[in-house]
Amino acid sequence: MANNKETATFIVEHIGGQQNVDSLVHCATRLRFKLKDTSKVDEKALKDHPGILTAVESGAQYQVVIGNHVAKVYQEIMDQYDIQAGESSDADEGKSAEEIKQSVRSKNPIAIVFEYISGTFSPLIPALAGSGMIKALLAVLTMAGWLSEESSTYAVLDAASNGLFYFFPVFIGISAAKFLKVNPYVGGVIGAGLLEPSFASLMDASQSLDFMGIPLIISDYTQTVFPMLVAMAFYAPIERFLKNILQTQSNYFLCL
CATH class of the missing domain: 3.30.1360.60 (Glucose permease domain IIB)
Structure with a gap:
């Protein structure tokens, strides 16, 4: 070879x-x-x-x-x-909104979706593999009786392996934003917003919820993938549109 x-x-x-x-x-x-x-x-x-x-x-x-x-x-x-x-x-930087639209229209919609998902997950594969290996190691050590599930060592390693999955919306937001060529930090903030404690606590609310009159369904967004993929797909064209109409010195308002 x-x-x-x-x-x-x-x-x-x-x-x-x-x-x-x-x-x-x-x-x-x-x-x-x-x-x-x-x-x-x-x-x-x-x-x-x-x-x-x-x-x-x-x-x-x-x-x-x-x-x-x-x-x-x-x-x-x-x-x-x-x-x-x-x-x-x-x-893709410097392209107008119309050029980006024409580029998207020229592709097969199914291919666009799979390319988006693949492009978002590819940079995360090493982190996913590392977390999975830690989980596998913990399983082997506990089954062999070499490590107790009650020990502090187990707790630390378990937390390390769970961190990526718990904050998955944040990492998905960053990776998807990079793929879509928009601000990755805004993508991370959008993901973090779904995990913010006061927002998450709305799940326990007994009354019906709405946002600006739109019915709001709250669920546990930890370890989720598709809500952020959808959110970033909506956010990306908004950022590109605002970049075209705002002056360069006003770009910091995009995060609003």
């Missing part, structure tokens, strides 16, 4: 070269390219390469499946080429 450096060079050469790449990110097993022109990709050569499992176009991304050592190939590419890392890519 080819080494990581050779594989990295081969991939870039057969996706149209460095100049054809807008940005690059990776998940647990795949390199996810945002390309300028997918017609320049030599897909057959990529699939035939021994260091590549497969290659596929998915939504606005071209994905090259490497396997568990994808991070090493990704680093080789970033070291050898002047390619923008996906999370910090500003390829």
Whole structure:
């Protein structure tokens, strides 16, 4: 099997070269390219390469499946080429609201949804894997009798493994905002608002609730995913719209 450096060079050469790449990110097993022109990709050569499992176009991304050592190939590419890392890519910045709308309309709606979900979760995979490994370790230690569930060590490790899941709306808000190229801190604040104690306490209210006359249904938003995905999908076009009508020096009002 080819080494990581050779594989990295081969991939870039057969996706149209460095100049054809807008940005690059990776998940647990795949390199996810945002390309300028997918017609320049030599897909057959990529699939035939021994260091590549497969290659596929998915939504606005071209994905090259490497396997568990994808991070090493990704680093080789970033070291050898002047390619923008996906999370910090500003390829869509400066576009007007109408240009963004036209871009969205040109894509399959189902592909847009899956691309959104995938793009939001990909940066969180290492954190999810780490939390899962701690939970698995705790299960093994307690089953083997080496650690008591009543011990302070268990309590600390359990809290560490549960932290990500409890504050999931915050992390989803930040990640979704980065994918949608809006302010990630506002995304985090929106998620934090769902977990704020006084808001969460409204679940116990006996009377019916409303917000500006709109019936309000309160539930436990800890460990939830889809409420924040929906919230950020609504928020992103609002921020873009406000950026187009507000002066640059007034952009700090966007968080309102």
